[in-house]
Amino acid sequence: MRIAPVLIALCFLCVGVTGPVMADRREQTLLEYGSQCAREIGEIPPFDCNSGTEIPITVDGKPPRPEESPKYCDRPSLLVPEKETSEQCMPHSRILNLSRGATQISAYCRQNSPRKQPTSFFDEVVVVLHHAGNGKTCWFQSKPETKTDGIDTSRVPPPNEKKPPPGHIAAVEFWKTPAEVAAPKRNCISCHDAGPFILSPFIAQVWDKVPTDPLGKYSNIGTAFESQHVQVMSTPGNTCVGCHRIGTDQSCKFYLGFSTGTAAPGNNKVANSYPLSHWMPTNNNMSHAQWDAANVKSVHALLNCCKDPNLTVS
Structure with a gap:
């Protein structure tokens, strides 16, 4: 047409x-950014990825067999929309809604490779923290794990937690720094350019588990994001x-x-x-x-x- x-x-x-320009342009540490986000938006509690809702994968309307990892599916993820990857249809990713009041928290635990189920190991954890009143938004992404088969998500630490309970991973070891999250050309804000929460055919299946604020205020805080x-x-x-x-x-x-x-x-x-x-x-x-x-x-x-x-x- x-x-x-x-x-x-x-x-x-x-x-x-994205918010007021800060006089101090020194790069924020994870704990500094996490503390600012907790103070201005709300606290992210510790969580277990397996307490979330599994996002379905179907092929021609049917779920794959336990040993299958389909490359193509009915409702693919679009995290890498310009590429064909087997990750678009990988089963067993999970979504969690940790919101309370005006503090909206969406946590996404992603499986990028096949694993024997059930497991507490995932390949990536991302959290969107947004305030439906003041519109302020923060972004958190886990570090890639290279020593084991994925990231142990049995207790995901709050990004402002200075000292974890004994036997658990520290926040500074689990999460990327804000500068690392903001650095790629195609980063959180470039994809979430219309709002803090983005729909896809994949996420649409569990949209009732995702907080939404489609026309509310929307800005990004933290020195790493102030130019975006x-x-x-x-x-x-x-x-x-x-x-x-x-x-x-x-x-x-x-x-x-x-x-x-x-x-x-x-x-x-x-x-x-x-x-x-x-x-x-x-x-x-x-x-x-x-x-x-x-x-x-x-x-x-x-x-x-x-x-x-x-x-x-x-």
Whole structure:
């Protein structure tokens, strides 16, 4: 479908700042960052990954056998959307909602390689800490484990914990520093460019276990993240932004196309067929024709904005 050029001139760009610039630009340690996040957002409690909800993997509607590790599946993870990897469909990852009140905490324990189950060993742990009132957000990612078959997650330490209980790993040994988390070109904020919690076909299966704040305040604190600004865009009457923001980074490059059927994430036939190919909006119960009538114009308007999101209306 060719969209009239006038749509390009109707892009509104909003810039979200990541918080006040701090006078002291010395790199924060993990404990300093963890303490700031706990103070301004809330404490992350210690947790066991196995207390979380397992995220299903199905192939043609059926779960794989215990010994199987399918490369393709119906609802793949999109953590590496531009690549085909066996990790997209690895079974036994888990999600935990550790929220209380306005303090929203989502913990994701990821399996990247097959293991005999049950196990307390995972390949990666990530935590998003967000305050639904003030919008402040913090990001934590585990260090890669090279000495054993994964990371022991029987007790994941709070990132501000100075001394662990006897026999347990210390926070500074478990978590990357904030500078390490913020350093990659494609980091947390580049993917979570529309909000702190991101949907995928994989996560959609356990979306009731994920805290959400799609239109609330959103900023990132900590010296490592102070230069990473969030940009969001809209067009008049756009159906997509009526539910959540649309960012100008990875949302433009991958997620907007993958979630609306205009790009295929390179997985199996079920994943690339309607309705799973159109996993936005959530709980899609429309026919394909109904979906197109409701959303195609809005999607193409945003895709045009992605070509030059700095265009604004005077």
